[in-house]
Amino acid sequence: VDKVEAVVYSSYGAPSQVLKWHSYGLPALTRDTVHVKFLASPINPADVNQIQGAYPIKPPFVALGNEDNFSTDGGDNDKVVKAAVGGNEGVAEVIAVGDAVSGLKKGDRVIMAKTGHGTWRTYAAGPPEDFQVVPNATSVSLIQQATISVNPCTAYRMLKDFIPPQQGDYVIQNGANSAVGQAVIQIAKAWGLKTINVVRNRPDIEELRQELTALGATHVITDDQLGSFETKSLVKSWVGKNRLLLGLNCVGGKSATEMARYLSANGKLVTYGAMARAPLTLPASMLIFKNISFYGFWVSKWAETHSKEERSEMLADLVQLMAAKQLKEPRWTAVEWNEKAVKEAVENGIQGYGKGKQIVLF
Numbered sequence: 001v002d003k004v005e006a007v008v009y010s011s012y013g014a015p016s017q018v019l020k021w022h023s024y025g026l027p028a029l030t031r032d033t034v035h036v037k038f039l040a041s042p043i044n045p046a047d048v049n050q051i052q053g054a055y056p057i058k059p060p061f062v063a064l065g066n067e068d069n070f071s072t073d074g075g076d077n078d079k080v081v082k083a084a085v086g087g088n089e090g091v092a093e094v095i096a097v098g099d100a101v102s103g104l105k106k107g108d109r110v111i112m113a114k115t116g117h118g119t120w121r122t123y124a125a126g127p128p129e130d131f132q133v134v135p136n137a138t139s140v141s142l143i144q145q146a147t148i149s150v151n152p153c154t155a156y157r158m159l160k161d162f163i164p165p166q167q168g169d170y171v172i173q174n175g176a177n178s179a180v181g182q183a184v185i186q187i188a189k190a191w192g193l194k195t196i197n198v199v200r201n202r203p204d205i206e207e208l209r210q211e212l213t214a215l216g217a218t219h220v221i222t223d224d225q226l227g228s229f230e231t232k233s234l235v236k237s238w239v240g241k242n243r244l245l246l247g248l249n250c251v252g253g254k255s256a257t258e259m260a261r262y263l264s265a266n267g268k269l270v271t272y273g274a275m276a277r278a279p280l281t282l283p284a285s286m287l288i289f290k291n292i293s294f295y296g297f298w299v300s301k302w303a304e305t306h307s308k309e310e311r312s313e314m315l316a317d318l319v320q321l322m323a324a325k326q327l328k329e330p331r332w333t334a335v336e337w338n339e340k341a342v343k344e345a346v347e348n349g350i351q352g353y354g355k356g357k358q359i360v361l362f
């Protein structure tokens with residue numbers, strides 16, 4: 001391999017304007033580095049925010065490869081000088097290993113150790129610390145390998161770290177049909193937890209209800225019913241003497257406030273998304289009389305602040321659930337590896353993910 005193809009940006013803005021197709025020489029293998037070949041990389045909402053400059057992690061713009069080697073992308077004035085490679089999630093295969101490298105070997109399937117590595121490229125070179133092996137990766141599909149590190153890990157940590165799970169516990173979540181929400185439903189079921197799943201009402205709600213039930217959702221309710229007396233007594237009858245201490249908030253705004261009212265005393269509401277783009281209002285009674293507490297979760301920060309061993313343990317658990325068909329592939333569509341298709345897909349990423357997760361196949 002001598003050439004890398006990548007989708008890069010060297011300023012922030014609308015993806016269609018700032019993204020560039022760029023090829024450069026793959027840095028030569030040294031004693032302390034490895035070469036990896038990317039196999040599949042998704043386009044996530046955060047990737048788009050990052051290109052727009054609206055994400056807290058901003059990969060530095062660096063000279064990629066040998067400066068003499070830069071592609072001109074439509075004229076000399078258009079040269080990419082220093083840039084960041086787009087994308088944060090993906091799976092790659094180790095294809096060459098320096099003599100002094102331990103812990104990685106040829107053929108290993110790896111994900112990125114940290115957010116911001118740049119996964120929309122054909123090859124990468126770097127120290128082994130940049131990468132992390134997915135244990136038993138090939139026992140699950142390529143799509144599962146490529147999408148394991150963001151959504152399933154988010155669901156796993158939120159179900160485990162805030163309220164130590166006990167069999168029969170209930171969890172309530174909004175945005176339940178999101179990719180994270182679907183992982184929550186399945187992991188919860190595998191761990192013996194029950195889920196109350198809030199989704200936005202829609203004309204084909206029965207179809208969605210069936211889809212989520214097939215994944216293992218215990219109950220599905222719509223956000224417009226959340227405040228009603230009937231729903232309150234229904235949920236009460238479902239939960240009975242079990243605990244409902246954990247709420248997972250993908251949406252924010254009214255949906256989150258209404259959902260938090262269902263938590264038992266001393267419950268915790270964990271916010272991980274803000275799809276409604278409306279702030280969360282907290283009634284004083286929830287704080288004073290019920291002692292509900294409010295947290296945020298960010299999987300990038302988790303990976304940064306925990307050891308590779310801890311992450312590996314989680315990855316192994318998730319792979320096991322996937323291999324046992326307890327955690328399925330997200331809905332996805334393939335994105336071809338060419339400039340037009342990738343740019344279009346990233347633009348689509350701003351408009352919504354109707355057809356499922358878009359995944360670049362190299």
Ligand code: NDP
Pocket residue numbers: 044045046150151154175176177178179180181199200250251271272273274275276277297298299300353
């Ligand atoms: P998906 O694209 O799979 O799902 C998006 C969800 O948001 C759907 O359930 C959709 O429901 C809902 N939604 C969209 N617009 C609105 C709205 N205006 N009001 C209410 N609900 C809405 O996304 P992901 O699962 O990949 O991500 C979900 C969120 O979680 C994103 O904000 C993402 O950035 C965040 N996230 C955060 C992580 C963290 O570490 N904090 C990690 C992973 C994801 P509908 O069908 O009704 O449109």
